[in-house]
Amino acid sequence: MKADPTNADPTNADRAEIERLNAVAADGAEALLGALVERHGRAVKLASSLGAEDQVLSHMLLGIDPRASIFVLDTGRLHQETYDLMARMMSRYRMHYEVLFPSAGAVQEMVRDAGPNLFYASVEDRHRCCGVRKVEPLRRALGGAAAWITGLRRAQSPDRSGTPFVEWDDGHGAIKANPLADWPDDQVWDYLRAHRVPYNVLHDRGFVSIGCAPCTRAIAPGEDPRAGRWWWEQDTAKECGLHVSANVV
Numbered sequence: 211m212k213a214d215p216t217n218a219d220p221t222n223a224d225r226a227e228i229e230r231l232n233a234v235a236a237d238g239a240e241a242l243l244g245a246l247v248e249r250h251g252r253a254v255k256l257a258s259s260l261g262a263e264d265q266v267l268s269h270m271l272l273g274i275d276p277r278a279s280i281f282v283l284d285t286g287r288l289h290q291e292t293y294d295l296m297a298r299m300m301s302r303y304r305m306h307y308e309v310l311f312p313s314a315g316a317v318q319e320m321v322r323d324a325g326p327n328l329f330y331a332s333v334e335d336r337h338r339c340c341g342v343r344k345v346e347p348l349r350r351a352l353g354g355a356a357a358w359i360t361g362l363r364r365a366q367s368p369d370r371s372g373t374p375f376v377e378w379d380d381g382h383g384a385i386k387a388n389p390l391a392d393w394p395d396d397q398v399w400d401y402l403r404a405h406r407v408p409y410n411v412l413h414d415r416g417f418v419s420i421g422c423a424p425c426t427r428a429i430a431p432g433e434d435p436r437a438g439r440w441w442w443e444q445d446t447a448k449e450c451g452l453h454v455s456a457n458v459v
């Protein structure tokens with residue numbers, strides 16, 4: 211079952227597969243990843259922002275298939291620490307990321323129109339930047355994918371409290387799997403330490419959710435985990451458009 215953006219509705223086979231995978235997820239994240247790889251091979255792609263959850267999933271997935279498909283959306287505005295971690299991962303696991311860059315022409319036009327820091331001007335400008343630098347490259351990354359894997363967890367924010375293990379992503383016409391959906395924060399960090407998985411050093415400096423450098427800050431203890439993303443915005447959903455279109459099947 212390959213993604214078909216021209217027909218975003220799930221087929222009966224997609225629905226059956228989602229039901230099967232949700233049942234497998236009861237046996238844990240690795241069981242779900244194993245079932246995805248077994249059925250869909252490298253038509254399953256892990257979306258990695260190099261955050262803590264993605265590091266857990268990368269370690270698990272590369273243990274199942276050392277050549278697994280893991281992609282990174284390089285917006286051009288990432289932290290140096292994130293690039294450092296990419297390099298460390300490539301060395302430690304002898305792996306390669308599929309790196310997606312935004313359209314040079316679209317970035318050039320946007321920056322000419324609205325300047326390099328347009329995201330601070332308005333929510334609309336921020337969405338425009340995320341659209342050019344993240345959403346469109348994600349669409350390219352998922353072209354032909356049967357399923358994609360994310361590090362979404364219910365504990366990350368109220369908006370994510372209903373995250374299922376497996377759902378249908380109608381925006382991309384593909385299965386979307388969230389193997390860590392029920393993991394609390396401690397479980398993520400216990401896993402990283404137990405398996406000595408490299409992680410972004412920004413986490414040690416109070417960054418919980420790591421995105422682009424100009425749009426991410428550290429948070430204080432007890433602050434909402436998503437408070438460090440687009441912190442200047444009030445009363446808006448703290449999402450970049452990558453995870454807003456999925457529907458639960």
Ligand code: SF4
Nearest residue numbers: 329339340343422425
């Ligand atoms: S997070 Fe900020 S810099 Fe990154 S794509 Fe979105 S608005 Fe642009």
